[in-house]
Amino acid sequence: MLAQAVVSQPPGIQPPSLEAPYLLEILNISKGFPGVVALADVQLRVRPGSVLALMGENGAGKSTLMKIIAGIYQPDAGEIRLRGKPIVFETPLAAQKAGIAMIHQELNLMPHMSIAENIWIGREQLNSLHMVNHREMHRCTAELLARLRINLDPEEHVGNLSIAERQMVEIAKAVSYDSDILIMDEPTSAITDKEVAHLFSIIADLKSQGKGIVYITHKMNEVFAIADEVAVFRDGQYIGLQRADSMNSDSLISMMVGRELSQLFPVRETPVGELLLSVRDLRLDGVFKDVSFDLHAGEILGIAGLMGSGRTNVAETIFGITPSSGGQITLDGKPVRISDPHMAIEKGFALLTEDRKLSGLFPCLSVLENMEMAVLPHYSGNGFIQQKALRALCEDMCKKLRVKTPSLEQCIDTLSGGNQQKALLARWLMTNPRLLILDEPTRGIDVGAKAEIYRLISFLASEGMAVIMISSELPEVLGMSDRVMVMHEGELMGTLDRADATQEKVMHLASGLTVVH
Template sequence: MFAYANDPSEHECLLEVAGVTKRFPGVTALDNVRLSVHRGEVLALMGENGAGKSTLMKIIAGIHQPDSGELRLRGEAVTLDNPLAALKSGIAMIHQELNLMPHMSIAENIWIGREPLTPWHTVDHGAMHRATTQLLTRLRIDLSPDDLVGELSIAARQMVEIAKAVSYDSEILIMDEPTSAITEKEVAHLFSIIRDLKAQGKAIVYITHKMDEVFTIADQVAVFRDGCFIGQYPAHTLNGEQLITLMVGRELTQLFPQRTQPLGDVRLEARNLGLKGVFEGVSFELRAGEVLGIAGLMGAGRTNIAETLFGITPATEGEMFVDGKPVRMTDPGQAIHLGLALLTEDRKLTGLFSCLSVMENMEVAVLPHYVGHGFVHQKALRLLCDDMCKRLRVKTPSLDQCIDSLSGGNQQKALLARWLMTQPRVLILDEPTRGVDVGAKAEIYRLIANLADEGLAVIMISSELPEVLGMSDRILVMHEGHMTGTLDRADATQERIMHLASGVPASALDTAAPAHPQ
């Protein structure tokens, strides 16, 4: 059925998806799709948000059941009625949204529901501690079994999720966006783990939106578009442009829009801004029509700066000015009143009300302005939300649709719509394209560029250096809570940003050897 880079006889087919269809109210998520997963290989699943990748993986993991078609495990048709049935069949999944219990230890999270027992049928905490230590050591994860999950960074929690999945010793391991919240160093660590698992004959199904990861780690690439299977290809036969065209059905000739509008007056200024024990000495001016990128490694303090500017964690030192007037930002309500808006880093944890509709999620920031005499002016609110959905091209069957049913890209655009409805003068975006496919990224970049051209002042925090370089007029770089430099667009390169993000002072860059010798 498919062509493979290596001799197929060396790679037993562990799982075959044959003609699977899955429908949800108002949408066909999967339409007669097929797939082959082989032992000792990494299969990358690629496609825009809403293409059907996660739905198919949830079917394989026993979370959803197909409406038609079948799964064949080691050549035999199987029915996976629930996640436990999938685990018993040798299939484990690491979900994009972490599912750990914050008030329990790492060991308790990894072995929950299958804890080792003493002869008296109580939990054998010593055995559980030893098993966890062996697992973490084997995976070279520098954490203690007794560490409380709620006190770990997002990146550390991601590594715990990976350890938990590996602990099942499954033959097929599904990883859904496993690098969305970890640093480059931790990505390299994860890839080392994946290569070890491949050598043990495991099969890895890897969902990502990051092109460089695909060509680094994948043996095969399966492409989905609008719920349909497009094809499965040896990774070495594709390049980035070909893969994007397969995913979106068109060429994205210019991912980062060009902007030529002149900058306006200073909208926001920080002078030696700091939050005790977290960051200090941050100074910048942000002008109307400008996109100021903030770069730095995980833990550098980027998100903390955004939260301080927005009043979530009020500054303990330094000064802030909005439109030239000094302010002491003490809460988000004050920030919104002064024309600031913040799109947070984690849309599930701090952005979405997942049990509410698209409209309810969008209207929450402006709802007080549409209440009169004890009644909500629903008609005016619905018109506003509908107009904003059209402007941002939010794909949803209805404003009354539960926002949880939308793709990640459309959820992100709905959250952007929420803040644009407040008519902000300063928009702070923390990882605006995290977990978003390349097509939705292009739309978000276009939107940011249009907003800047209309005079909005934008701060954009991103872990993706091409994104920072492609969108920013200037780039502020952080290292361990300290501002190490600011680069103009013309002077910025990935090498210069990484030097500053690693703690090399800006003055040292001028004497460094050129990144690209002539």
């Protein structure tokens, strides 16, 4: 979030008894994939009326265990007990019928279908003729959304929704099952502070109904805002469990990474170089207008703003995804018109997109195929691809970025979110860009991987690369940027130098309360 929400437990909701019998018990579960041990003899226990935060770095095994609980994967060994009785979930449907619902880290909605159709898919209400009763589905959806205070039209197609709105639909869909156990895997990765507070109020209501919630997040403030207990995994192993009120951020990070994490944001003292990019009065009709800024070689320019401020649209216009309606872009002092991404790449631009699943990954392809995508034209000719040289380049980049994968032939969809993100970053670094545009570069990435990404960005800037970094996490923007450009509803509200930028100043600009000339 732009300003990370700190939400205390709502008044009137009593904390659960941590001596209550367990709803769900995970006992000595193990799971392996080709070349990888994802889980080794792990355990977990969920109490009714409580929130268990499951923490760990990317690749720790959190999502794998949740998919086992949800019936997506089958364990190689171990036992699951539901309300004290052993149970096997052979399919996701079996887990749902047993009272387990899951909100996945990667959204799984059908964009061409309505909100109502997505929520009730496979559970459609039928009329007397055994045909889908759309009117009843609309009524039930409207009732559900109203109960959850989600202001969306049940008939709206999901493809027309923002990422944040889709996330709220996923939450509504999970709640619609009225399950006793709700698994939330990074539910706030794409929603605003207001929506985070909204989600936390929904969680408080579910707790008061005796539901057990497993909450996976990389955001420390969320853990201490809503969790009753915290379990930590590391490298597929169970490290331990503690009450949330007995921990702090430092002790939790130490459990997660197995070491003290010093200096999250690297100190940079490298002077910026020559003017590389100049943007004047850039506009995209109906989206943003009059955006002007300069960017020097070796400089990191942060762009902050609330959801809908136009941050991503500016980046996509510079990269040629959505050609501008007006304004001028100057590169090395010469006007350029970027009409499509191919031209942007030729000019030395690279863009790591906001949503890696929607617009970054080719999920059915291998790590190698995903990484080499942007440089294939430079390694092909006469109908042949220089596969040996291309593979060597990808292997070298994997080592530099510490992409954890059994092999380059591994399907990228099986990697953790953090390793997928690093593979996509590797794709663009192989093009040797002069300008690197990073849109939410650490979304869904654990604190250890974040530190690695920050060091890499800092190193690239010190080598003379110009960086534009868009982020909803305010500490990230302030910690990494030489200057911070703040937008509000399609307008540039002001630009702050690193020395002058504070959370308060950025939030005022992002809320449209102040204009800095």
